[in-house]
Amino acid sequence: MVNVAAGTYVEDNIIIGQAMTVQGAGAGSSVIDASASTATGSVLKIDITSGDVLFDGFTIKTGTSLNGINPYSSSSGSTITISNNRIDGFGPTATGDNFGLIAGYGSVASLVFTYNEITNCCSNTILLERHVGATDVSYNTFDRNHKDIDSDAFFCMNYGGTAITTLQKVSHNTIDVGAGTVFTNATRGTAITFCSSYTGVVGGFTNVQITDNTITNLKPYRRGIGFWNNAPSGTSSGSAGDINAPVVARNTIASAPGTRGSTGSASSVSSPTEA
DSSP: EEEOOOOEEEOOOOESSSSSSEESOOTTTEEEEEOOOOEEEEEEEEEEHHHHHEESEEESEETTTTTEEEEEEEEOOEEEEEEEEEEOOOOTTOSSOOOOOEEEEEOOOOEHHHSSEEEOSSSEEEESSSSSSSEEEESOOEOOOOOSOOOOOOEEOOOOOOOOSOEEEEOOEEOOOOOSSSOOOOGOOOEEEEEESSSOOOOOBOOOESSSSSEEEEEETTTEEEEEOOOTTTTGGGGOOOOOOOOSSSSSEEEEETTTTTTTEEEOOOOOBBB
């Protein structure tokens, strides 16, 4: 166990490479400040082959081309828990990747991401890219990115011919999708998106739960919840990219006052949705 005292630590590309608990003094007290860094990668990378990791109680400030936290494990018996943190993105002037949380690339660990706050990113605020292990993204507060590009607040994608069968849970989050200054089709965005067969390479989901989230401040070309099967058209592989029987329940979706042109939910899924 590593206890980190209150203070500001100017660091980037920190790596947690073994099972441990890293405990800060609380978000706003223990600050990892990479805002002046010109490095690429992530402020914090977790890369373990066994055991569990807990990272709790920090503020992370990203650089112009730095992501916040990047967790990965090759062990299906591992759990990575990231809780009670604040991640401050670089904002609309970021010049490179600037995700708040970016996880996946075949990671088979269980990922628990709870009670965190993320704001001011210029890429997807949370990106899960082919995360094979179970995920629980709950009780967080975050917003859509602050750069005027096509991007979502929470984006979970699958591809590579793998059906993700573990529970992918998104619940009790508060998500503001009103960030940005331009509201056109080219700058559209969604609070929560599950995309199978990203880039046309087939890969589906069989256990998705989206419940009890509060989605606010929808403006033109903003959406609440979206499902997208991007399997190649005109082939027999489309059904392999289905998002089968996702559970969508008890979510609250609200537009900004007086706004038109927003959508509560959108789907290209052929399987039934329970709402």
